[in-house]
Amino acid sequence: METEGFFVDGPGIFRAELERTRRERQARELSEKVTGAQSLVNSLEHAGVDVMFGIPGGAILPAYDPIFDSKIRHILVRHEQGAGHAATGYAQATGRVGVCIATSGPGATNLVTPLADAQMDSVPIVAITGQVPGPAIGTDAFQEADIRGITMPITKHNYLITDPDQIPAAISEAFHIASTGRPGPVLVDIAKDALQKMTTFTWPKQRVLAGYRLQLDPEASAINDAARLIAESKKPVFYVGGGVIKANASKELFRLAELVGAPVVTTLMARGAFPDSHPLHLGMPGMHGTVAAVTALQKADLLITLGARFDDRVTGKLSTFAVNAKVIHADIDPAEIGKNRFADVALIGDLKRTMVALVPALEREFAKSRPDLASWWKQMGGLRSTYPLGYDHPAEGLSPQYVIERIGAISGPDSIYCAGVGQHQMWASQFIKYEKPRTWLNSGGLGTMGYAVPAAMGAKVGAPDTPVWAIDGDGCFQMTNQELVTCAINKIPIKVAVINNESLGMVRQWQTLFYASRYSNTDLHSKRIPDFVKLADAMGCVGLRCESRDDVDATINKAMEINDAPVVIDFSVHRDAMVWPMVAAGTSNDDIMIARELAPDWGSQEL
Amino acid sequence: MALHTLAVLVENSPGVLARVASLFSRRGYNIDSLAVGPTEDPKISRMTIVLNLEGHALDQVSAQLFKLINVIGIQEMKPSESYERELLLVKVGSNGAALDEVAKRYGAKVVEKSENSVVVELVAESDVISALLSDLKPFGVKELVQSGAIALEKGVKTLTDRVRDEQGLSNPEEGNIGESSTADYQN
Ligand SMILES: Cc1ncc(C[n+]2csc(CCOP(=O)(O)OP(=O)(O)O)c2C)c(N)n1
Numbered sequence A: 001m002e003t004e005g006f007f008v009d010g011p012g013i014f015r016a017e018l019e020r021t022r023r024e025r026q027a028r029e030l031s032e033k034v035t036g037a038q039s040l041v042n043s044l045e046h047a048g049v050d051v052m053f054g055i056p057g058g059a060i061l062p063a064y065d066p067i068f069d070s071k072i073r074h075i076l077v078r079h080e081q082g083a084g085h086a087a088t089g090y091a092q093a094t095g096r097v098g099v100c101i102a103t104s105g106p107g108a109t110n111l112v113t114p115l116a117d118a119q120m121d122s123v124p125i126v127a128i129t130g131q132v133p134g135p136a137i138g139t140d141a142f143q144e145a146d147i148r149g150i151t152m153p154i155t156k157h158n159y160l161i162t163d164p165d166q167i168p169a170a171i172s173e174a175f176h177i178a179s180t181g182r183p184g185p186v187l188v189d190i191a192k193d194a195l196q197k198m199t200t201f202t203w204p205k206q207r208v209l210a211g212y213r214l215q216l217d218p219e220a221s222a223i224n225d226a227a228r229l230i231a232e233s234k235k236p237v238f239y240v241g242g243g244v245i246k247a248n249a250s251k252e253l254f255r256l257a258e259l260v261g262a263p264v265v266t267t268l269m270a271r272g273a274f275p276d277s278h279p280l281h282l283g284m285p286g287m288h289g290t291v292a293a294v295t296a297l298q299k300a301d302l303l304i305t306l307g308a309r310f311d312d313r314v315t316g317k318l319s320t321f322a323v324n325a326k327v328i329h330a331d332i333d334p335a336e337i338g339k340n341r342f343a344d345v346a347l348i349g350d351l352k353r354t355m356v357a358l359v360p361a362l363e364r365e366f367a368k369s370r371p372d373l374a375s376w377w378k379q380m381g382g383l384r385s386t387y388p389l390g391y392d393h394p395a396e397g398l399s400p401q402y403v404i405e406r407i408g409a410i411s412g413p414d415s416i417y418c419a420g421v422g423q424h425q426m427w428a429s430q431f432i433k434y435e436k437p438r439t440w441l442n443s444g445g446l447g448t449m450g451y452a453v454p455a456a457m458g459a460k461v462g463a464p465d466t467p468v469w470a471i472d473g474d475g476c477f478q479m480t481n482q483e484l485v486t487c488a489i490n491k492i493p494i495k496v497a498v499i500n501n502e503s504l505g506m507v508r509q510w511q512t513l514f515y516a517s518r519y520s521n522t523d524l525h526s527k528r529i530p531d532f533v534k535l536a537d538a539m540g541c542v543g544l545r546c547e548s549r550d551d552v553d554a555t556i557n558k559a560m561e562i563n564d565a566p567v568v569i570d571f572s573v574h575r576d577a578m579v580w581p582m583v584a585a586g587t588s589n590d591d592i593m594i595a596r597e598l599a600p601d602w603g604s605q606e607l
Numbered sequence B: 001m002a003l004h005t006l007a008v009l010v011e012n013s014p015g016v017l018a019r020v021a022s023l024f025s026r027r028g029y030n031i032d033s034l035a036v037g038p039t040e041d042p043k044i045s046r047m048t049i050v051l052n053l054e055g056h057a058l059d060q061v062s063a064q065l066f067k068l069i070n071v072i073g074i075q076e077m078k079p080s081e082s083y084e085r086e087l088l089l090v091k092v093g094s095n096g097a098a099l100d101e102v103a104k105r106y107g108a109k110v111v112e113k114s115e116n117s118v119v120v121e122l123v124a125e126s127d128v129i130s131a132l133l134s135d136l137k138p139f140g141v142k143e144l145v146q147s148g149a150i151a152l153e154k155g156v157k158t159l160t161d162r163v164r165d166e167q168g169l170s171n172p173e174e175g176n177i178g179e180s181s182t183a184d185y186q187n
Helices: A012-032 A035-044 A057-070 A080-094 A113-121 A147-154 A163-179 A192-196 A220-232 A250-260 A291-299 A351-368 A374-386 A398-412 A423-431 A453-460 A475-480 A483-489 A506-516 A534-537 A549-561 B016-027 B057-067 B096-108 B126-139 B159-166
Strands: A006-008 A033-035 A052-055 A073-076 A100-102 A125-131 A157-161 A186-191 A199-200 A236-240 A264-266 A281-283 A302-306 A326-331 A347-349 A417-420 A467-474 A494-498 A544-545 A567-572 B003-011 B029-040 B043-053 B069-074 B084-091 B107-112 B118-123 B139-145 B150-153 B174-181
Touching: A012 A506, A033 A035, A035 A057, A035 A163, A035 A192, A035 A199, A052 A080, A052 A220, A052 A453, A057 A125, A057 A186, A057 A192, A080 A113, A080 A125, A080 A453, A080 A475, A080 A483, A113 A125, A113 A147, A125 A163, A125 A192, A147 A157, A147 A186, A147 B016, A147 B069, A157 A163, A157 B150, A163 A186, A163 A192, A163 A199, A186 A192, A186 A347, A220 A302, A220 A326, A220 A347, A220 A351, A236 A250, A236 A291, A250 A351, A264 A291, A281 A291, A281 A374, A281 B016, A291 A475, A302 A351, A302 B043, A398 A417, A398 A423, A398 A467, A398 A494, A398 A549, A417 A453, A423 A467, A423 A494, A423 A506, A423 B069, A453 A467, A453 A475, A453 A483, A453 A494, A467 A475, A475 A494, A494 A534, A534 A544, A534 A567, A544 A549, A549 A567, B003 B016, B003 B150, B016 B029, B016 B057, B043 B057, B057 B069, B069 B159, B096 B107, B096 B118, B096 B126, B118 B126, B126 B139
Parallel strands: A052 A073, A052 A100, A100 A125, A125 A186, A157 A186, A236 A264, A236 A302, A264 A281, A302 A326, A326 A347, A417 A467, A467 A494, A494 A567, A544 A567
Antiparallel strands: A006 B174, A033 A199, B003 B043, B003 B069, B029 B043, B084 B118, B084 B139, B084 B150, B107 B118
8 A cells, every 4th residue: 555655735736736747647657457446446445444335326336346346345225324324423433434335316315414414513424426427417317416516515525526537536635635624524426437437546645635724733822822811710611512522632631621620511512522420520511401511601701612613502592602701712623713602712723732732831821820710610519419410200101311321321431322313312412421532423413313323333333342322212213224224234233222202202392392282293103103123123133122110221231232133122211201401492591491490590509 | 794805716626616606605695796717827716706794704704715625715805905896898778979978987998889879898996887887877778797896916916925825835835745644534
């Protein structure tokens, strides 16, 4: 494998271009003729791909012939959406680029949801799609869809390749773009005739991306400004987002947080970036965050924002969010700075480097004076102990929160947990204790129902020795469960806990609260149909059912023992459980409710 | 809200206009005009985008634009520091000395003249064009076509120079050169 050479981002373009032509010509003369398809597969191998998820079809079929002989493992999924989410699950669990592949038209459009999902959650995936032959493009040919046009707003970048000579460069660039800076999905659409034509394969020794520039090191002056703000602050909070996990910067966060001693909150995308067991951790902020985490942001005088993006689910009504706080905003994406909230200090750069740089700057500041956070901690610690997360056991039926809590306790912090979207997702975020990064996978930005099963499949492929759970809703599960067939056949033994409340629970919760309990079209009847145990069985999985609290541990333990097949547990839970606390959409975080019509008792808190 | 002009250097690659348009539509930015054309470098095109927005939103628009992989450089063209021009072609329904007089006053060119119609051409700043148009109204404007604005910075500096400076590439030969490796994207 070629590893030397040089790559150019930014306008070193001029010399680089010449150099490239010269080297490529040289190399080409040396290499032999292959098809574009073979060149694609060679490129993927050179890019370090070990697995891809996909489904063949006419336009991509030339590629499947060399795939047959490649050392890359190809996992044949049952729906392209599954391939996309599997690539995402793989990427989120391993930090490597996930790869999915599909044919033109419907194959490609089935990737739209996972691409949008990966874009919203900044997940590095590369999607390869076949396109109708070059001369047919634009003629409404059979299975033609302008997937490059369709995915422009939902990818970090995309390509349409009609010349086989451009395949290696496009693949090399795609992996580079997907995995560097703020990660994201890149789509490479390749015309069928480009796959069929003869070309020469040369893995590019250099990459010329004139418009792609990364700022990795924050400005020294900004680091000093940030350190000064932190040293002056009396009520600082670390507002930690998914960027910390993307940057593999949990250790650096740990060091920084302990140095400052300020409260830490981890957003839905950042669960696991900082240990839940750590005394500085106040939990998750946002719509279903803990009272302490929400209030800490709200009352802070300084937000130390690390790879988070002031999403509306965190800020509530923006104009009322953390009104007295100054903001330090650290992010690798300059466009996040000031997008939703003005930043007093912008730290544009790689989060790991940013945090490493902050430590000595802070030590210098702290040598002069150290803020006393005792009274801030008294307030926040008080809120944390007064308003812990909790739930009731219903008089009849099983509590969904209990089930999820037990799965976390039994399977432990080394397991990977993927969630669907809905109440079960929030409970999985709240009641499983995350201690490590890349153990909590979910669709935070797009909120994609159907994410859990295929994402768990991808995660398990990437981390075969780790127990991987999909905590799924009965609604979500019915969107993508066909990938259990893929899991069964390819020996990918994931464990699925269907939190069966026979409803589109989260929507039902909103109907309860905001639509006078008029349950329009949220009853799924899924305790009757389908029979999830039989369905599991039919798909080559082990199906288990659990209906009472007494059986919960035994059922989970049984699932833990099965490692040669996927397991599906139908946890029949009561349907009226609700996710609390809650900040209703569009309202202020100040109006957080801890139960229906029950606000925290602010009177007893000196805030 | 006020008008701001951005000069944007983009790679001359297929789909780049669609990317920019898609970004503006998705983020709800208000484009007043857009002009695209070649530059001194055949690999690079230049867009001039006139936007209607709050001043503080300009940084955000630039940052979002800059995220597009094909966008190489962006610079605001401030009115005091740049030349900004639009092209107007207008067909007017009447003839006569009075019309010639108006055209002359604006330095506009009469490019075609027949009994019942005159075609007038003007290259000027936006407000001059508007003024000419209102003075032409009495003559009966039958059809008009106008280009988006294009803008060039005053003085010796060029946008390409600036892009290089921004990179801290005192010597453009250097570029940002790094070793390639597989681990590069499989970390
Ligand atoms: C693809 C998609 N369609 C619709 C929604 C809207 N939605 C959000 S949560 C939810 C209900 C999910 O139900 P279920 O999977 O049973 O989970 P529960 O909330 O009951 O735990 C719906 C329909 C969505 N997020 N994604």
